Amino acid sequence: MRPHRYTFVFTYGDGLSTVDLPKLLEFHRFHGKLATVTAVTPPSKFGVLQLDGNAVTKFNEKPADVNTYINGGFFVLEPEAIDYIEGDETSWEREPCGALAGDGQLCAYVHDGYWQCVDMLQELRVLRIPGVRAPYTPRALSGGSFERGSGGERCFLRKCSNRNLPR
Numbered sequence: 001m002r003p004h005r006y007t008f009v010f011t012y013g014d015g016l017s018t019v020d021l022p023k024l025l026e027f028h029r030f031h032g033k034l035a036t037v038t039a040v041t042p043p044s045k046f047g048v049l050q051l052d053g054n055a056v057t058k059f060n061e062k063p064a065d066v067n068t069y070i071n072g073g074f075f076v077l078e079p080e081a082i083d084y085i086e087g088d089e090t091s092w093e094r095e096p097c098g099a100l101a102g103d104g105q106l107c108a109y110v111h112d113g114y115w116q117c118v119d120m121l122q123e124l125r126v127l128r129i130p131g132v133r134a135p136y137t138p139r140a141l142s143g144g145s146f147e148r149g150s151g152g153e154r155c156f157l158r159k160c161s162n163r164n165l166p167r
Contacts, residue, residue, distance in 0.1 A: 005079055012073040018113040019074050027109045028076035034105040035081045037097070040072035040115040069108065071097075072115055081105070 007028070009021060019038055028036040050058035071093065084096035100106040117123055 017115040031107045033107040036076040038072035038074035039069035039108040
């Protein structure tokens with residue numbers, strides 16, 4: 001039995017973005033696929049050198065690779081997409097997304113706006129949000145609350161807003 005009867009939106013919760021969720025949902029509905037993933041250009045970690053022999057002909061500090069897109073972590077799914085998940089041990093990114101793509105049921109919404117992965121404290125520090133100093137806490141970032149699930153392993157924000165995102 002599927003847990004949802006309606007189209008739903010989900011995110012991993014480890015990325016900050018200006019993804020326009022109503023536009024993402026509209027895009028998903030227009031294309032009629034079972035799943036839509038938000039595609040973003042990954043921020044580069046290194047400067048790129050163009051060489052002619054040992055001469056540097058171009059120096060580009062941390063360019064965005066406009067020809068590469070990654071999973072931005074914001075999805076819209078139809079209930080039938082849940083059928084691609086075999087069980088609790090299924091990795092969403094591997095089996096279901098791969099199968100949905102193979103079946104022609106995964107569409108990409110290209111987001112060219114702000115996106116930042118926040119998997120580690122170092123990535124959170126990159127944000128340089130005005131008025132927020134280490135230690136960075138969810139409460140400091142959102143003005144909301146930090147809660148743990150009954151097992152203590154899950155946490156989430158409430159009352160989150162984008163008012164402090166870098167522009």
